[in-house]
Amino acid sequence: MNKKIFLLLIILLSVFVAVVSLGGIFIPEMYVRETGDWQAQSIGQDLFDLFLGVPMLLLSALFFLRGSRSAFFILTGILIFFIYTFIIYTLGLHFNRFFLLYCFTLGLSCYLLIYLLWQTGSENVRSWFILQRSVLMPVLYLMFFALLFCVLWLSEIVPALLNGVAPSVLDQTGLLTNPVHVLDLSFLLPGFMITAYLLQKRHSLGYVFTPAIMTFSIVMTLSIATLIVYEISKGYATDYTPAIAMTVFAMVSIVMFKYFTRKLKDNISKII
Numbered sequence: 001m002n003k004k005i006f007l008l009l010i011i012l013l014s015v016f017v018a019v020v021s022l023g024g025i026f027i028p029e030m031y032v033r034e035t036g037d038w039q040a041q042s043i044g045q046d047l048f049d050l051f052l053g054v055p056m057l058l059l060s061a062l063f064f065l066r067g068s069r070s071a072f073f074i075l076t077g078i079l080i081f082f083i084y085t086f087i088i089y090t091l092g093l094h095f096n097r098f099f100l101l102y103c104f105t106l107g108l109s110c111y112l113l114i115y116l117l118w119q120t121g122s123e124n125v126r127s128w129f130i131l132q133r134s135v136l137m138p139v140l141y142l143m144f145f146a147l148l149f150c151v152l153w154l155s156e157i158v159p160a161l162l163n164g165v166a167p168s169v170l171d172q173t174g175l176l177t178n179p180v181h182v183l184d185l186s187f188l189l190p191g192f193m194i195t196a197y198l199l200q201k202r203h204s205l206g207y208v209f210t211p212a213i214m215t216f217s218i219v220m221t222l223s224i225a226t227l228i229v230y231e232i233s234k235g236y237a238t239d240y241t242p243a244i245a246m247t248v249f250a251m252v253s254i255v256m257f258k259y260f261t262r263k264l265k266d267n268i269s270k271i272i
Contacts, residue, residue: 006065007062024045085223117208126204150184218253218254
């Protein structure tokens with residue numbers, strides 16, 4: 001891996017995300033065509049990306065390039081988070097002056113993730129772990145979260161299908177479909193289940209993606225909590241319960257990440 005080029009691309013990605021976030025926060029016309037609720041959610045996401053997402057991206061990249069194995073998983077999870085987020089930006093917002101920047105950010109996040117995984121190698125990552133230790137708890141964690149959010153989304157979708165109407169959340173956002181439903185049910189939640197299966201079988205990809213998914217879960221649930229709190233501050237919601245639940249999920253994911261990465265033989269070594 002060419003460390004200088006990789007770091008420069010990470011910095012470029014950070015700049016892209018920061019510019020998008022600052023534009024969403026300070027340029028009123030960016031979300032002027034969105035409903036009030038969707039505007040609030042978008043700005044809440046921008047605040048999270050700017051003040052937590054970008055610093056985590058930069059710090060994890062720096063520690064990864066210095067040889068931290070834990071930082072590799074954190075960086076992988078954050079890149080997955082930005083891919084997820086900017087799919088929603090590109091497809092879930094009305095066309096605005098940052099459309100090309102959304103596309104560039106999404107593409108750069110994807111290619112950085114591919115390059116990171118390609119250069120590190122799944123077999124190499126598997127060798128970092130003490131394989132004799134039990135993987136039952138991480139497997140149950142992945143399965144539980146997959147089933148929990150699957151039931152949650154289907155509880156919104158199935159009644160709407162049976163009644164021949166759109167889910168109520170679409171009235172609030174003004175969207176044709178919910179991109180979160182699409183991404184979770186098509187890719188993310190099946191990915192949780194596949195990763196759980198691979199980890200149970202001690203497959204190398206299970207060891208790569210389990211802590212990365214845990215990191216993604218931490219960042220994603222905290223971002224959801226942030227945008228819910230921002231919605232409440234703008235009068236589009238009143239119930240803090242979902243934000244509290246997301247924060248609890250994040251804490252559980254942090255505990256599970258620490259538990260799983262304790263299986264690393266050495267946390268600092270030459271890994272690239």
